[in-house]
Amino acid sequence: MTAVREMTRRPFGQFAGRSVAGLLAVAGAGVGFGVLLMLVRFHWGPLYHADREAAAWFNGLVAPHHALVTVLRAITDLGGRPVLIWLVTIAVVGLLIRRQARLAVYLIITGVGGLILDPSLKALVGRLRPVVDVPITHAPGNSFPSGHALGSFVAYGALLLVFLPAMAPRWRKPAIAVVGVLVFLIGLTRIALGVHFVSDVLGGWLLGAAWLGVSAYAFRLWRRERGRPVPPISEGLEPEAGEEITPAPDEERVLEHPRSSVAELLVGWVLVFGVLYAFGMYVSYHAKGTFFDTLDTEVPRWFAARRTDPLTELSWWWSKFGDTHAILLVSLVFCPLVLAVWKRWRPVLFVVLAMFGELSLFLVTARVVERPRPPVANLDGHLPTSSYPSGHIAATICLWAAIALIVFPRTDRWWRWLFVALAVIMPVGVAVSRMYRGMHHPTDFMGAILLGALWIGLLHWVVRPNADLRDGNRPAIESEQVHQLGDELARAGREE
Structure with a gap:
């Protein structure tokens, strides 16, 4: 009997330990976003001046180089709503076809949450976009937080958590690094193109991390309540679905010769x-x-x-x-x-x-x-x-x-x-x-x-x-x- 209790307590303890660490990280991101929100909302002087100096510096660096502007626009489009909505929609349809309804629902809820948070917080803060000497591009609406930074963090992060089990273990860390670099570059382009302040992008990242963490934690709790094992987050949300969500698991080679x-x-x-x-x-x-x-x-x-x-x-x-x-x-x-x-x-x-x-x-x-x-x-x-x-x-x-x-x-x-x-x-x-x-x-x-x-x-x-x-x-x-x-x-x- 003692052995049975030990066997049931051990996975729960591992889950609790991982959950506490994850919750602390999510809570830290949420608190960080709340502090930044208050500083922006009440026009804290040092942040105000730092944002504008950074915007002017980036504008002077980027504006004279048209080729660089073209590259930055191409990268920033990867964080725009059309691309992100297409990616999530295609992933949801594919998951439903592969009979992975739970993962599809997770993507829908996480994506819709990000779409709701962006315009509502922008309307709440009401921050105007940067005014630079040489305008490079135009973006409608308010500035804080950055919708591209928030949306890319949530969408690419959620897709990564869903499809990690479809990757070989040796490719998972490189995939995480690639997604991290992509999200960073998308945020950087918003600053370089003069449509967001540095604090806008930081706010988008922090809010995206908090929301992605909350949705992933809720999914893991759902698994535990149904008696399913809760693996490390580095293995994805549902490791047992790996073969089903692999694009072509039975195809040995695309072309014979x-x-x-x-x-x-x-x-x-x-x-x-x-x-x-x-x-x-x-x-x-x-x-x-x-x-x-x-x-x-x-x-x-x-x-x-x-x-x-x-x-x-x-x-x-x-x-x-x-x-x-x-x-x-x-x-x-x-x-x-x-x-x-x-x-x-x-x-x-x-x-x-x-x-x-x-x-x-x-x-x-x-x-x-x-x-x-x-x-x-x-x-x-x-x-x-x-x-x-x-x-x-x-x-x-x-x-x-x-x-x-x-x-x-x-x-x-x-x-x-x-x-x-x-x-x-x-x-x-x-x-x-x-x-x-x-x-x-x-x-x-x-x-x-x-x-x-x-x-x-x-x-x-x-x-x-x-x-x-x-x-x-x-x-x-x-x-x-x-x-x-x-x-x-x-x-x-x-x-x-």
């Missing part, structure tokens, strides 16, 4: 470029009096003669489906979902190579051919690239064709045909809108089709994104598996 695959892709890229260059030079400078010349002359004029305000507005919106931001957004949503559902890196590599190959082929071909825009009013004004081939159309073809090629053989559900339809409708819609707006000739559209068909065909042959499917074309998600998934989810709900 990586060296030969790289060589094949490089040779193929050159050949595709050669075809694009030959066709582009022909239709741009050597097709006078041919069918292509008539097509490139009459079609832009036909569209220009039928422009109306509603159609112009519609064409603007549809054209946006093919711009860089929309293509990047769809890719950044689709690729993590592929990892969550099918646990394979190869389809992700297929999409990534499709987009990088398309971009490089487009930029090089456009630079070499240098074709002028159609001789009609260009509704989008001057663009830095030439007319041939259409980058909007080529990117749309490559993205949606790659998605359809991945999704269609991996499920037997009716909605797989939606992706086939999107692979046709999206490029056609973007092509019509670009020609309507006077930005491209019909042969620019043909060049985009050549680029997409040849590059995607080459990638599909080399990468083989669906090589993991059993029996060749057998769907990876079948009706029986879907029913089993539903039964497991129901059983997990009853256990909770």
Whole structure:
């Protein structure tokens, strides 16, 4: 009996010891933030002068160097709400797909708490942003605490705690160091860009540490109350979920012969470029009096003669489906979902190579051919690239064709045909809108089709994104598996 009591007391004592140390750290961060809040709120003189001297020094150091400003803006964007919300949302969806509802709820609560704390405390303090001699960038709202510092600490810290078990033990400390450096750099950029004082960033870090500590401590208490072991925080929140949240636990290698695959892709890229260059030079400078010349002359004029305000507005919106931001957004949503559902890196590599190959082929071909825009009013004004081939159309073809090629053989559900339809409708819609707006000739559209068909065909042959499917074309998600998934989810709900 004594031995049993000792066995139960020992883990509880270890948990209590770790919890006391953690609570002291969290309490220290909270007290530090409270003291700093009061000093800022009551305009303590030494802090007031130190903040303004630091803001002026950073402004004099950074403002003259435009390249440095560009780098700082790129780093600071990693702590902005769009990036953080995307990261947390994708992680939550992936966790739900992997049936890790507890971790998903933890991320939601922790993230929402950070979103609530930032604007409410800024409104409470009402501190104005720094005024510097050479404004570099602009940020709306009040200054204390820094939302970027708070949000990055909470979001990246919570993601780290959730996904630490998916990493090999030797990579955990480097991962913690990388996240720490990233959060530090994001805070530093807010000071260097002149949109926050030093005390704003310190306040964001302290508040972020306090809130992240409280949420993690509450999660660990929840585990203990349900009789589950509470491991050291360095092992993550739920070490037993490590295999389930690992991106591709059963994939030994992404490509069977990586060296030969790289060589094949490089040779193929050159050949595709050669075809694009030959066709582009022909239709741009050597097709006078041919069918292509008539097509490139009459079609832009036909569209220009039928422009109306509603159609112009519609064409603007549809054209946006093919711009860089929309293509990047769809890719950044689709690729993590592929990892969550099918646990394979190869389809992700297929999409990534499709987009990088398309971009490089487009930029090089456009630079070499240098074709002028159609001789009609260009509704989008001057663009830095030439007319041939259409980058909007080529990117749309490559993205949606790659998605359809991945999704269609991996499920037997009716909605797989939606992706086939999107692979046709999206490029056609973007092509019509670009020609309507006077930005491209019909042969620019043909060049985009050549680029997409040849590059995607080459990638599909080399990468083989669906090589993991059993029996060749057998769907990876079948009706029986879907029913089993539903039964497991129901059983997990009853256990909770």
